Amino acid sequence: MSCFRPEMQPREPAPIPVEFKNGARVKANGVEPQGVYLPNYNILTPHMRSPEYVQMSTAAAITLGVMKGRMYRCTCTRCLNLLLTYPEGCRANCAYCGLARHREAERDYADRNFIRVDWPAVPLERTIDIVAQDGAASPFHRMCISMITHPRSDEDARTVLKQWTDRIDPSAIPVSILSNPTTMTREDVKRLHELGADIFTVALDAATPEIFDRTRGKGVQSPHSWAKYWEILMDAREIFGPQKFGAHIIVGMGETEYDVLSLVQKIVDLGGHSHMFCFFPEKGSLMDHLPATPREQWRRVQLGRYLIDYRGRRVEQMKFDGEGRVSDFGIPQGELDEVIDAGIAFRTSGCPGKFAEDVSACDRPYGDSPPSNIASYPFQPNKRDVGKIRRQLRIVERKH
Numbered sequence: 001m002s003c004f005r006p007e008m009q010p011r012e013p014a015p016i017p018v019e020f021k022n023g024a025r026v027k028a029n030g031v032e033p034q035g036v037y038l039p040n041y042n043i044l045t046p047h048m049r050s051p052e053y054v055q056m057s058t059a060a061a062i063t064l065g066v067m068k069g070r071m072y073r074c075t076c077t078r079c080l081n082l083l084l085t086y087p088e089g090c091r092a093n094c095a096y097c098g099l100a101r102h103r104e105a106e107r108d109y110a111d112r113n114f115i116r117v118d119w120p121a122v123p124l125e126r127t128i129d130i131v132a133q134d135g136a137a138s139p140f141h142r143m144c145i146s147m148i149t150h151p152r153s154d155e156d157a158r159t160v161l162k163q164w165t166d167r168i169d170p171s172a173i174p175v176s177i178l179s180n181p182t183t184m185t186r187e188d189v190k191r192l193h194e195l196g197a198d199i200f201t202v203a204l205d206a207a208t209p210e211i212f213d214r215t216r217g218k219g220v221q222s223p224h225s226w227a228k229y230w231e232i233l234m235d236a237r238e239i240f241g242p243q244k245f246g247a248h249i250i251v252g253m254g255e256t257e258y259d260v261l262s263l264v265q266k267i268v269d270l271g272g273h274s275h276m277f278c279f280f281p282e283k284g285s286l287m288d289h290l291p292a293t294p295r296e297q298w299r300r301v302q303l304g305r306y307l308i309d310y311r312g313r314r315v316e317q318m319k320f321d322g323e324g325r326v327s328d329f330g331i332p333q334g335e336l337d338e339v340i341d342a343g344i345a346f347r348t349s350g351c352p353g354k355f356a357e358d359v360s361a362c363d364r365p366y367g368d369s370p371p372s373n374i375a376s377y378p379f380q381p382n383k384r385d386v387g388k389i390r391r392q393l394r395i396v397e398r399k400h
């Protein structure tokens with residue numbers, strides 16, 4: 001039932017003039033960083049490197065208190081996501097990603113938008129100082145180290161983790177690793193576990209090997225391979241154990257709903273979880289000319305994934321039409337209504353925080369949609385939101 005949608009084809013990356021390659025501009029200017037750096041395309045980007053510097057999402061920077069701002073219907077985020085940073089940036093070229101290498105000529109790495117927002121750069125020591133001082137009052141329920149494809153990212157991920165756990169009890173604020181399998185060995189996975197990481201995730205992103213190759217492998221001159229990602233995912237399964245590993249999947253890059261939900265089932269059968277993103281055409285990416293995932297498709301996949309991940313339902317119990325769309329979730333209407341009304345299925349998915357196993361700490365406010373047409377709800381949807389979700393699902397409101 002798998003299908004390959006040619007219209008979701010990334011555009012070709014343009015050649016990069018040598019003077020812009022590998023962060024040459026930032027390294028040549030050698031501007032000394034002065035504390036927190038807010039992305040600014042109009043000034044010379046300072047020379048910042050991990051492990052001394054890390055980038056964090058706008059939501060995390062606001063919550064940490066190093067940046068001013070407010071978020072629509074959210075007071076804070078519960079996940080402090082720390083992204084490794086180098087002037088050379090990520091050496092991969094994933095077609096949907098704002099951090100990809102093909103942007104070298106256009107934007108310095110630390111100034112690139114990623115999942116729709118800016119990522120301020122903050123000294124690691126200052127970040128840890130603030131969280132350590134806040135102690136039990138910290139708003140963060142989890143920290144996540146996001147590795148990128150760079151020759152130093154394995155060693156620097158360990159350094160960041162070690163510096164964090166030296167000051168902050170990982171049982172108070174557990175740490176997740178968003179890995180970069182391409183440069184990793186089984187030994188690297190083991191060492192992160194020994195250093196106190198709690199959950200290990202692999203960003204498969206693509207739901208099928210063909211889409212993987214087209215969007216983050218040979219199709220866009222990027223170094224990743226489906227086989228290597230699965231090798232590290234299976235290492236993580238053994239080393240981190242059940243419920244402590246997972247995969248990221250982006251919905252709407254040309255796969256069918258059946259493809260995604262089959263993958264979700266496979267990961268659950270292995271003992272892990274899937275964390276989902278709705279495809280959004282990231283500005284400056286090689287897929288910025290393509291349409292965002294239709295809401296009805298996204299909602300069906302969100303609901304199906306929640307039923308498989310948290311309600312013990314199986315993809316084999318669901319029915320799909322000739323185009324791989326869910327036509328029946330395979331559960332009694334009353335139970336389906338109850339899950340829809342609870343709203344949790346439509347919240348951002350990710351590693352858990354302190355509220356409940358099925359509520360993600362990582363709420364990524366508006367990382368996969370604008371606030372005007374929310375894909376992943378970074379807060380508990382209210383009755384009105386649920387009404388909108390039902391209309392998007394084309395499931396009429398329940399009569400009480």
Ligand code: SF4
Binds near residue numbers: 099100149
């Ligand atoms: S490896 Fe990750 S950060 Fe690098 S381009 Fe691909 S998705 Fe973006």
